[in-house]
Amino acid sequence: DVKVTQSSRYLVKRTGEKVFLECVQDMDHENMFWYRQDPGLGLRLIYFSYDVKMKEKGDIPEGYSVSREKKERFSLILESASTNQTSMYLCASSTDRGRGETQYFGPGTRLLVL
């Protein structure tokens, strides 16, 4: 079974802090994705990566950056956390058969920025 893990289930940070969210997958998937989920808005794509050291902006990249130094690990960075970044963050991965193939999700990180 594909396993996608996220470093924290719950996180509380202060405004202005630098925040790192880590995601690791164990199925040698080429594609990895970061979403945020807010009530009534569904999942919105922040960034995705289709190869090591490669990244592409999603629909809402402002205020975020990403890092993919190893194939299995995709990190989301909030350079200076703000209260409007309080949200559920979901990481996902998929194979290279196409970016539209099945995505496998981690359990999510619920981030509260005070």
Place this chain on the structure above:
Amino acid sequence: SQQGEEDPQALSIQEGENATMNCSYKTSINNLQWYRQNSGRGLVHLILIRSNEREKHSGRLRVTLDTSKKSSSLLITASRAADTASYFCATYTGRRALTFGSGTRLQVQP
């Protein structure tokens, strides 16, 4: 605006009844997928239907796709309390990545 929009936003049924959720989208797609999310958890893939397919089954799930109407439906037959979750459709247009709708919250009363 969202590529995929689910309808209804919320649905409450009794155990044993069928549940139907609909998804409409705006532009041509390569495939459409349905995912389930239990409260506070990640999403789990249920089924993928490609643009040249009209219907697909998986256990108690039946998905239809009507590309002329740009819509899809997910039918869960003989629902169980464990089916209580949010259900999302996601579309792939060949560009970038999947686009998710805002979901249907299904409550199955025991």
